[in-house]
Amino acid sequence: MTVDPLALPVGEWLLGVVVSRREVVRRAAVRPPETSAAQPLVKELGHGWRGTLDFRDGRASVTVRQCAARVDAHRLDGDRVELTGELFGGVRPTTLSVQHPDGSREFMYHVDGSGEGFTVRLPLADLTDKPVDEPRLPKEVEPPGSVRWRVRLVLADGTELPVAARLGLAPGRYGEVCVTADAAGQLRVELTRQAIADVLRWEHGALRLSGTHGGDARGELELRAEEEGRTVRADVVRDKGRFTASVPAPAGAGRWHAYLDGMPVRVLTPVGATLPAELAAGAWQFRADRRDGDRLVIDVTRTTGGADADTPMEVRVPQVGRQPAAPDV
Structure with a gap:
């Protein structure tokens, strides 16, 4: 259809x-x-x-x-993140509201307009500063993977409008702050260490992906089966905020979720639009796709008769340059 x-x-x-x-x-x-x-x-x-x-x-x-406004680019301007974009439908905003998801904090930033274009600058200190009364988690408890700020344009009469982002907008990593487009094409400003894949393809029986990541962690990339006990791991090459990994196709039917540094791997909006990416290897069918918005998963099915391997397993790839073979079938 x-x-x-x-x-x-x-x-x-x-x-x-x-x-x-x-x-x-x-x-x-x-x-x-x-x-x-x-x-x-x-x-x-x-x-x-x-x-x-x-x-x-x-x-x-x-x-x-029609979007009211669309962010087309971002860059670091001193200690601020500068957003530039285009206005549509005669919209003339005065400020940009950036609000914490729990409503505890809201910042208002002046919007500079020139014809159909606009510019707004977000101080990084505002977005990364934590409130004094924020509850402290025990050291054994992992902090949330991300905090997404609510972003709205505000007109002179107080009307609030959502802000879109160019679908191909590359993630901007400014310390802990990440600026990109979400799965629905809306502007996403968040504090996150989650990896975002902007390249994804099958090569020689392995899923090769690369993208941006936040934080200083040096963990491996993992595929975790929804059934407990099965894991596929691969080493990661990192360079200036980017990562690259080649993960062997998992052996065993089921759904596998991708994690880097212990957090789900997301896919960039235009990459998600090209999925699913499929690989056939003997009796196995591998399907890389996105679920729950923009999270990377791999579905594995057996296309011919025979029992599926359901015992716990672990596969390791010593280095990214090595191309692992498809699982035995």
């Missing part, structure tokens, strides 16, 4: 199919194959217009809407 968002009027449209058999006509909703697959897919239509395939109450829908 193909849906052209350019052929649809502005608004949200629910997707369905009509099935007829003999004299019986039935309508059915289009739904995701599983709950974690209910994630958005965004297409740029030009001049700030976007078509977004998403799911509402488990049902597929296509929304055609």
